[in-house]
Every structure is written in C-alpha cells, then in structure tokens.
Amino acid sequence: MSLAPGPEDRQRLADAIRQSLRGVIDPELGENLMDLGLIYFVAVDNRATAHIVMTTTTEGCPAVGTLKDGVQHAALAVPGVEAAEVGVTYDLPWTPDRMSGAAGHRRPTAKPRSWRPW
16 A cells, blocks of 8 residues: 555455454364454554454464464455564453354353363
8 A cells, every 4th residue: 555544444454354364274173263253353553554463262372373473474465454463462361252153153052071170
C-alpha cells in the first residue's frame, strides 16, 4: 500500500488476516487456530503492519515456534499487509471453551471418567 490504510482498510485487512489464519493448522489437534480459539487479537496499524496475539493449548508447547511462524506467514500472505508482528501470551490461559466452528462441535461435554487433576 502506498498510502497509509484508513480505518476501513485496516479492518478489511484484519478480517482478511483472520480468514488466512484458518489455513494454519495445529499439528496435534488437526484444527485451524481460529476455530481452536488460539488467536486472541488481530489488528492492523496505519503502516499496514499486522499485530497478532496468540496462545497455544499449553505453556511450553513444542509447536509454538512452528505455529508462530505459520501465523506470521499467513498474515504476510494477505495482499496489502506490509509486515507482521506475532506475540504469544499465556496471560489468559486457553481452555476448550474457546473452541468454535468445526473444532467446537468436537469439544468434550464432560471430563473423561479417568480424568485426574495432577
């Protein structure tokens, strides 16, 4: 983009990024990060830089680097996005309640009988 994107353009870009993120699949769960509820925040600033905050299902997830790279590549694949900054947080822990779409339909309704809190 040669001109700074206005508010409507920034919203359009953020929506396009969210759609692109549906192509990033969690390798363990086999679902996209949007439906899993792993993407907490997507915005685009007036320099066409995407700012994305995400999490993983568990802190210390071995796939965090791969997922973060996938999110960055998905954002940069959107025409008009000039740069992408991806942050990972565990400040708001992920729970299965965040799942939606196809992933949400497979969410367990109760804890397994063998569940133990340790």
